[in-house]
Amino acid sequence: FLYFIALTYISILMFRASLLNFLHKFPATAVVGEAVVNCCEPLRTHSDMGPVKQVYSEVQSCIASIDTRMALYLFGSSAAYGFREPKSDVDLASLNLADVVTEDTNDDVSEVAKSIQGDFLSKLADELSKEHLS
Structure with missing residues (x-):
């Protein structure tokens, strides 16, 4: 054995x-x-590939109207490649300084974190709708 x-x-x-x-x-x-x-450089100009920069600036302006302390971060493949594909996730997060420097041990899937993020995303969706869908 x-x-x-x-x-x-x-x-x-x-x-x-x-x-x-x-x-x-x-x-x-x-x-x-x-x-x-x-x-993929030639694909960046095709109509089926949208530049992230415009989306970033539009979302950032709406975030500023909700809370000026918030900052928008771009990460993942969107940051690496500089464009987004249709029907793909958008790698964006909005954090304020306290979220970044906190020493709390709560993980990002805790109920409190989900509630705070859900509340902020709801406000952001409303603001984006007012700015771009009206």
Whole structure:
């Protein structure tokens, strides 16, 4: 039985080493992202791809009308590639300084955090509707 456990452990170590060796052959994520952006550069002007900058500034202006202490952050693929695709998620978050520097241990899925975020998003949706749908 101990022989079987030892063989299993050695097999796992060998698999881990070969997997790490395999993964080191791939370029860094930033290099891949840059290559994708360069490859897709012509798509950025097509009507099916909207620039994030305009969306960012419009949402930021509505956020400022709700609470001037809030700041809009852009992250994820939208920040990396500079455009958004139709029917994809938009990587935006709105935080004030207290949200960033707090030492609370509440995680972002707590009921309080969801309630605060839901309240703010409701106000933002109302403001965006007034500004752009009326």
